[in-house]
Amino acid sequence: AQSVTQLDSHVSVSEGTPVLLRCNYSSSYSPSLFWYVQHPNKGLQLLLKYTSAATLVKGINGFEAEFKKSETSFHLTKPSAHMSDAAEYFCVVSDRRTSGTYKYIFGTGTRLKVLA
């Protein structure tokens, strides 16, 4: 079965400094990978996705992620954090099942805190 591991449950950065949120996955197939963001009391919003095209994926709000097959990683980065980036971030792998259907497998989330 496929799985996804978010290596940090909490990350704190100062405003204007780089952000790195780490995600490792395991997959027997060519996976689809996603990063979603959840602001307090809101639904999940797609930041970016990897579906076997370019390995460096650019998303919204200045975020990007690099798919590294050799390291089975899909880390999320942003060059300069903004106060509005404070939220919970979920790494998601799309799991292909034996039935041929797919389902999302969510990481446990990383709560990003941005300090003024």
Added chain:
Amino acid sequence: DSGVTQTPKHLITATGQRVTLRCSPRSGDLSVYWYQQSLDQGLQFLIQYYNGEERAKGNILERFSAQQFPDLHSELNLSSLELGDSALYFCASSEAKTAYNEQFFGPGTRLTVL
């Protein structure tokens, strides 16, 4: 705004009761997915419908059921509620038949079972 709507926003009920959560997908999306988010279990996939038919099943309890109607809105029915069913329930929608691509999430329904 994702274009996915969910009602109600909050629901408070007692153990043993039954509730219905409603979801309207984005215009044109044929797939609806239901998820449960709780502190101890995290985000879990419950069930997917595509164009009115059940497409994939996840960790959905037998006390829970769902359906998708001809107008593509979906309902999640939770019965014989237990304290542990308290959670945030999200629905999401997508164009595709499979969960290989992105999904668009609604704002969620927060269920509290007392």
